[in-house]
Amino acid sequence: MYDFASSALGSQASYGGKTGPEQRVAKVPIVFIHGNSDGALADGAEEWAQGWSANIEHFQRMDYTSAELYAITYGDRMLANALTSRSVNCSILLRLRRFVEAVLIYTNAKQIHIVAHSMGVTLARKVIQGGFAHIGGDSGDEKSASPSKCHLGNPIRHRVHTLVGIAGANYGLCLCTANLAVLSSPACNKEIGFWTHSDGCAAAMTYKHQAERRRFEEKKHCDDGKSVETECQSKEEEEEEEQYATVLRELNTPDKGKDAHFVVSLWSSADAIIGPTNLVWGRPTSMIPHSDNSTIYTEHSHYSIKWMTVDDQFAFLDT
Secondary structure, three states: OOOOOOHHHOHHHEEOOOOOOOOOOOOOOEEEEOOOOOOOEOOOOOHHHOEOHHHHHHHHHOOOOHHHEEEEOOOOOOHHHOOOOOOOOHHHHHHHHHHHHHHHHHHOOOOEEEEEEOHHHHHHHHHHHOOEEOOOOOOOOOOOOOOOOEEOOOOOHHHEEEEEEEOOOOOOOHHHOOHHHHHHOHHHOOOOOOOEOHHHOOOHHHHHHHHHHHHHHHHHHHHOOOOOHHHHHHHHHHHHOOOEOHHHHHHOOHHHOOOOOEEEEEEEOOOOOOOOOOEEOOEEOOOOOOOOEEEEEOOOOOOOHHHHOHHHHHHHHOO
């Protein structure tokens, strides 16, 4: 059994549900999945702790009810623990997967929408894709080099109509390239976090040019007969490999397909966490693979983009 209400964390730790047994679910239910250190609803004045309160209030003004809006909290909401205590681990994933399943059963809905922010984008995508998660155990020892397994269940892409990913890091975070961060921070772990190799970030704006240049030089080296064919092939494959966290690589496997019927990616060039270019390995890290729509804003922070874009979110979800 899961305590989805998380009453020990206070009344701001969850939201959603019918006001009575006769209340009808008239719209496609929306599940909100927060980012690292945040929670279901606002808890304090800090920008990073506003939860989904503004979003829920906006949707209610647009005739959604509590029977159609759902959110829970999966962490302790302490910013100091953002890098040192949290990652994409089985404990969090199982909790969120069971919550999504519970919403589907409780509302008797054929499909739901999911709106996710920051780390929540990665969590949402794994919840949707299901299967085995080789990404840390439930023991809390997330720094372990030997990840354990958990099975989330079968994919539920067909049960998710629209996925809106806000300020996600689908190819890693450039702030997670430093060796110290990798060693000390589960959130930057090479297996279960948002690590990406520094080559993907050192000169993000010119990465593609640099990669093409390296491949050209290597090809010339091979064409000149200075190396055997197998060595050249091996170097070419190594050169083309993009090195970032295992959990992200698994989510981005090309044969996985779309995570929902309609996929939306939103981010801001004023995001100090993701970085102004948003580029990792020459592509926007906030772009969910196979996105049907993407929007780039210019003035929202990593946190404010969540509630400053509610009009656009509503437009995508008003089905």
